[in-house]
Amino acid sequence: MKNLNNLRPLKIAVIGAAVCDDRIASIAYQVGQSIAHHGGVLISGGRSGVMEASCRGACEAGGITIGILPGTNPSESNQYVIIPLPTGLGHARNAVLTQCADAVIAISGGYGTLSEIALALKMGKPVLGIETRADIEGLILMPDPESAVSRVFNS
Numbered sequence: 001m002k003n004l005n006n007l008r009p010l011k012i013a014v015i016g017a018a019v020c021d022d023r024i025a026s027i028a029y030q031v032g033q034s035i036a037h038h039g040g041v042l043i044s045g046g047r048s049g050v051m052e053a054s055c056r057g058a059c060e061a062g063g064i065t066i067g068i069l070p071g072t073n074p075s076e077s078n079q080y081v082i083i084p085l086p087t088g089l090g091h092a093r094n095a096v097l098t099q100c101a102d103a104v105i106a107i108s109g110g111y112g113t114l115s116e117i118a119l120a121l122k123m124g125k126p127v128l129g130i131e132t133r134a135d136i137e138g139l140i141l142m143p144d145p146e147s148a149v150s151r152v153f154n155s
Helices: 022-037 050-060 090-100 111-122 145-153
Strands: 011-016 041-044 064-069 083-086 103-107 127-130
Touching (some): 011 022, 011 050, 011 090, 022 050, 022 103, 022 145, 041 050, 064 090, 090 111, 103 111, 111 127, 127 145
Parallel strands (some): 011 103, 041 064, 103 127
């Protein structure tokens, strides 16, 4: 019997601010593109800001995107989410998102992002940060999108 774990792509959660400026959106877009170029699947909260920019980057590079949505309506996802998964869990969906991921890349963000970072670290997932909080034990700060994604895929 084949070991399917060797055939499955890495699932990378991209988390971050729901509202961001053009510079942060550009970083998120590049992370999404790089995940797709490496053959990974991008998981996000499926909505706006960093989530939308990263999904757009992955989609435009031919990648697969999954949105773990807080509500019950799949149409609340951004237009670049290929597979919307409505949970009806509100903020508790952050635990689902981090549990589904093999690794997490945090870009900017506020309290929601902070909760996802903490959950992922508690679950033993690697968490890399770009332009995010630097004072969290276990968070690996990265200088740019390609370095972060390359580290995930080469670990």
